[in-house]
């Protein structure tokens with residue numbers, strides 16, 4: 612059984628606090644229940660504030676946390692566009708986490724190789740029987756103004772990938788390759804946390820949340836198989852939403 616909860620934040624600062632607090636709540640719950648916590652960070656600008664606040668939780672047993680990435684750009688890890696670099700600067704460099712607990716997508720490789728290597732890294736970590744999907748405790752996601760999520764952009768091949776966990780995805784409009792989790796991997800998470808900020812996303816977000824059956828945007832295909840979906844939405848991005856109960 613899956614649940615959906617929507618929380619509106621008055622501004623990006625409050626969104627960041629709400630996002631960080633939810634990650635910590637989920638981490639403590641997972642560590643208490645199973646002795647560890649697996650999280651995939653999302654890219655873009657919105658989560659950076661939450662990452663920075665997470666770095667303040669020094670009492671979190673970071674040695675029991677494993678950090679993955681839901682996607683990354685096909686650029687070197689020290690490139691200004693790298694999601695890994697952004698997370699390293701906002702969070703990873705500030706916490707006492709064993710290096711082997713940070714699972715970076717090796718974007719310096721050929722895009723297809725990077726995707727295959729990451730899929731193998733997930734496989735080695737989760738040690739699952741063939742055919743079983745890894746179930747991350749928490750996957751953080753954002754949504755672009757075109758309704759993309761992770762690196763699952765409208766009109767791209769990865770939207771139709773239903774058997775692989777991670778793929779290289781050509782995003783023609785950006786003239787670039789991305790490496791991304793696929794929908795089934797995302798949808799098997801125990802919890803999906805969306806952080807959405809920005810007036811420019813209001814109409815698409817309204818369609819995503821209020822017209823789910825229309826399947827207009829990639830974000831609408833994020834539907835947990837058996838998990839919780841929590842939306843933390845900044846007021847501007849939420850301005851067109853009906854009074855959601």
Ligand code: 6PG
Nearest residue numbers: 654655656657753754755760761
């Ligand atoms: C990326 C992200 C992407 C991001 C959205 C929203 O690599 O850019 O994975 O899906 O979450 O583009 O980005 P903003 O939060 O910066 O608007």
